[in-house]
Amino acid sequence: MDVMVMIADFGVFGGVGLxxxxxDVMVMIADFGVFGGVxxxxxxNVMVMIADFGVFGGVDNAxxxDVMVMIADFGVFGGxxxxxxxxxxxxxEPFFLLLRKWLQDxxxxxxxxxxxxxxxxxxxKRVIDVGDPKKLTLVEGQSGGDDYLVxxxxxxxxxxxxxxxxxxxxxxxxxxxxxxxxxQLPKTFQDAVQITRALQKQYLWIDALCIIQxxxxxxxxxxxxxxxxxxxxxYCTIAASSARGWGDGFLKSESDHPDIxxxxxxxxxxxxxxxxxxxxxxxxxxxxxxxxERVLSRRIIHFTATxxxxxxxxxxxCEQLTELKPSFGKQYFFLDPDFPNRLNKSGYIRxxxxxxxxxxxxxxxxxxxxxxxxxxxYSLVDRMAQVLKTEVRYGIFRCFLGSLLLWKRDENMTSPIxxxxxxxxxxxxxxxxxxxxxxxxANWSCAIPRAVDLGFIKDGEALSVQVxxxxxxxxxxxxGEEYIMFGGTGExxxxxxxxxxxxxxxxxxxxxxxxxxxxxxxxxxxxxxxRKKAGGEKENTGGEKENTxxxxxxxxxxxxxxxxxxxxxxRVGVGKVEAQYxxxxxxxxxxx
Numbered sequence: 001m002d003v004m005v006m007i008a009d010f011g012v013f014g015g016v017g018l019x020x021x022x023x024d025v026m027v028m029i030a031d032f033g034v035f036g037g038v039x040x041x042x043x044x045n046v047m048v049m050i051a052d053f054g055v056f057g058g059v060d061n062a063x064x065x066d067v068m069v070m071i072a073d074f075g076v077f078g079g080x081x082x083x084x085x086x087x088x089x090x091x092x093e094p095f096f097l098l099l100r101k102w103l104q105d106x107x108x109x110x111x112x113x114x115x116x117x118x119x120x121x122x123x124x125k126r127v128i129d130v131g132d133p134k135k136l137t138l139v140e141g142q143s144g145g146d147d148y149l150v151x152x153x154x155x156x157x158x159x160x161x162x163x164x165x166x167x168x169x170x171x172x173x174x175x176x177x178x179x180x181x182x183x184q185l186p187k188t189f190q191d192a193v194q195i196t197r198a199l200q201k202q203y204l205w206i207d208a209l210c211i212i213q214x215x216x217x218x219x220x221x222x223x224x225x226x227x228x229x230x231x232x233x234x235y236c237t238i239a240a241s242s243a244r245g246w247g248d249g250f251l252k253s254e255s256d257h258p259d260i261x262x263x264x265x266x267x268x269x270x271x272x273x274x275x276x277x278x279x280x281x282x283x284x285x286x287x288x289x290x291x292x293e294r295v296l297s298r299r300i301i302h303f304t305a306t307x308x309x310x311x312x313x314x315x316x317x318c319e320q321l322t323e324l325k326p327s328f329g330k331q332y333f334f335l336d337p338d339f340p341n342r343l344n345k346s347g348y349i350r351x352x353x354x355x356x357x358x359x360x361x362x363x364x365x366x367x368x369x370x371x372x373x374x375x376x377x378y379s380l381v382d383r384m385a386q387v388l389k390t391e392v393r394y395g396i397f398r399c400f401l402g403s404l405l406l407w408k409r410d411e412n413m414t415s416p417i418x419x420x421x422x423x424x425x426x427x428x429x430x431x432x433x434x435x436x437x438x439x440x441x442a443n444w445s446c447a448i449p450r451a452v453d454l455g456f457i458k459d460g461e462a463l464s465v466q467v468x469x470x471x472x473x474x475x476x477x478x479x480g481e482e483y484i485m486f487g488g489t490g491e492x493x494x495x496x497x498x499x500x501x502x503x504x505x506x507x508x509x510x511x512x513x514x515x516x517x518x519x520x521x522x523x524x525x526x527x528x529x530x531r532k533k534a535g536g537e538k539e540n541t542g543g544e545k546e547n548t549x550x551x552x553x554x555x556x557x558x559x560x561x562x563x564x565x566x567x568x569x570x571r572v573g574v575g576k577v578e579a580q581y582x583x584x585x586x587x588x589x590x591x592x
Contacts, residue, residue: 113314113337123148124210125140130203131202149205152240155245155368186247189246191250195251227292227379232298232338236297239284239301241285251303279302279311288372288373295339340384344387360436371417394428403512410434410437413498427463445515446513467588468586469583471583472488474581493577495577509528529573569589570591
């Protein structure tokens, strides 16, 4: 067989002349003692692996195993250049050979997974050069053309001291450009370096190391907006799924991969992997920043506590080589290697369904800082808006206003997030912490107002609306987190308020109307419940003003000025009601 001829040519069994040592492959095998019978060579994992396959025993039939064929396919004997990484024993372990084989197959056979090279040929502002086994170097301004990997990880309970020690800051930035030690990194980052070297790549991107986190040169704000390009352009994403913090690490020893097998060999009766439990429901994907990273990544290797999974546009492969094909559902869009290309081709209904699912999932994901709510998926929604050819403001797409404005909060009715240096409008679900859901899902039977009556204004900081009033002597009664509306005919609608103390239903904005066979008066309106802005005054739970008497009088003067900044309305809830209980007449207004 070809493998037998190839190895025979190298002299593994025949002691062929030294001129064959001129090849890189021969040097590698010679270094491992294949020709010398050196006992201490068995101390290396590679030597043990080859010895196990019978290369030293002269057993011909050992070469007939699929394992031998696999190793030949991996290029271990086929001219692979290992000069840069041959000091790293991990590169030759079967586990890492398997990962390289998977990436190689994806490169060669999955047309959709191939990187889409842009005109700019994107390259991160900084990367870590891991090619020198003696040191790591922070590189800035490296031209594109090479591949780089990215790490997706949990920051965990990192202290101020941890951040000062491990993160790149204005203080240590220059020193890291000159080089720093692998031993200076926490275990999770060390494991990412080992993976990058084992996959024979030179560059690695880690947010804590490649973004200047503190000091006068801090560029976190600008780099946070570049996340879409950073993750979408990476060769592969390393997902440290089993690490809850920097010190945990995620690599298992080779002995912890007993189930690794190769194609052509008998598999176990059943595969014990559970991708949903290990990955989709895992701790890493419960972080808001990571959700964006997962969606934007071209392909990912998930290192979980029980299994390692390779995920790309073609599906998911576990370390036992069990193929997990994605269903044609929401998971199908998560696997898109050129997100949101698949979404853009899926049609209106499926797109709205996925967007609502994505925002619902994001809203329940954890953030170390609540004020990251509007930035932790900025790159993702901006990328979606570009492909969908629409505007997006604070998690609301212009083309889906009729559905996305109709969000309601879960039972955690906390006050709005206190954004210190910016404001988020009341009509955006990003104004609050906690989970959300939508009271109206994708539906062709709903009509929405004209753009002039409902649309972004003032650079997307506000909405132009038509303000109506509730009528018909309706009343409300609390039932759980919902308020039931009653009219002359009984139950006529439902309301959900954003904050428990803000139960007020005088004014509303119609966002959509169900087109059905009911008479116009019985048709269902989907509405935003609004109230007049207090011109800067804040109400406490008892209805009293928090300002001093002098401040109150000053704010009232501002509120009475027609053109005052912030004049208009704010959202206090959402609901649905029969049309006859909403006034026909309306006034133009501004919803902040």
